[in-house]
Amino acid sequence: MKNETLFISDLHISSAQPEITQRFLRFLQSRARDAERLYILGDLFDAYLGDDDNLSPNREIKSAFRRLTDSGTKVYFQHGNRDFLLGERFACETGISLLGDYEVIDLYGVPTLITHGDLLCTDDLQYQRARERVRTETWKQSALSKPLWLRRLYARWYRFKSGLDKRGKSTEIMDVNAEAVRTTMTRYGVERLIHGHTHRPAVHELEIENKRCWRFVLPEWGNGETVLCWNQEGFHTEAIE
Numbered sequence: 001m002k003n004e005t006l007f008i009s010d011l012h013i014s015s016a017q018p019e020i021t022q023r024f025l026r027f028l029q030s031r032a033r034d035a036e037r038l039y040i041l042g043d044l045f046d047a048y049l050g051d052d053d054n055l056s057p058n059r060e061i062k063s064a065f066r067r068l069t070d071s072g073t074k075v076y077f078q079h080g081n082r083d084f085l086l087g088e089r090f091a092c093e094t095g096i097s098l099l100g101d102y103e104v105i106d107l108y109g110v111p112t113l114i115t116h117g118d119l120l121c122t123d124d125l126q127y128q129r130a131r132e133r134v135r136t137e138t139w140k141q142s143a144l145s146k147p148l149w150l151r152r153l154y155a156r157w158y159r160f161k162s163g164l165d166k167r168g169k170s171t172e173i174m175d176v177n178a179e180a181v182r183t184t185m186t187r188y189g190v191e192r193l194i195h196g197h198t199h200r201p202a203v204h205e206l207e208i209e210n211k212r213c214w215r216f217v218l219p220e221w222g223n224g225e226t227v228l229c230w231n232q233e234g235f236h237t238e239a240i241e
């Protein structure tokens with residue numbers, strides 16, 4: 001019976017790590033089928049160049065998504081900083097639904113805020129400025145109008161540059177800002193938040209306006225990944241075989 005909700009993020013799928021792609025395909029074909037809903041909170045792909053990129057592994061992932069949604073599991077996707085060019089065409093081809101940067105979902109009676117997590121890393125001003133620039137429709141349209149080979153080349157350069165940038169940043173700067181978490185949870189009126197991006201899996205308990213609140217951080221894939229499973233009774237994490 002499909003009566004569970006699963007959450008994953010930060011798979012960073014690329015042709016460089018075929019074992020992650022294989023594990024994910026198996027996950028879509030087996031475990032995910034038992035679920036009523038699967039939420040992917042961004043950075044599914046390590047670099048997503050546009051819906052016209054049909055090379056492997058994109059092609060295999062698309063057909064696996066299609067088979068899963070056809071089986072009755074609802075799949076929802078939020079953009080990460082690596083795959084924000086994933087668009088409507090991908091959604092149509094696969095039957096998944098694209099969500100906004102922040103969404104409040106009903107998780108068995110409890111309003112729960114979900115997001116990729118990068119917007120909460122407000123201490124990283126350099127990143128936030130760059131994010132604002134590349135998320136405009138104009139920037140995206142101009143990027144997508146370039147030939148695929150050029151986008152591929154640019155992605156390689158970007159990965160190199162982002163590696164260099166990270167070396168100069170402290171780990172605190174690249175984590176979420178505690179105040180941003182509080183104000184965002186208050187703004188959306190929730191006591192529960194689920195996000196990824198920081199690759200620091202944990203369940204944090206915090207107090208906001210005398211209320212006990214929870215922040216769930218999903219792990220990246222590539223070293224003993226887990227899926228966060230919710231049902232009527234509560235949550236547990238489960239290893240992905």
Ligand code: MN
Nearest residue numbers: 043080081197
């Ligand atoms: Mn990310």
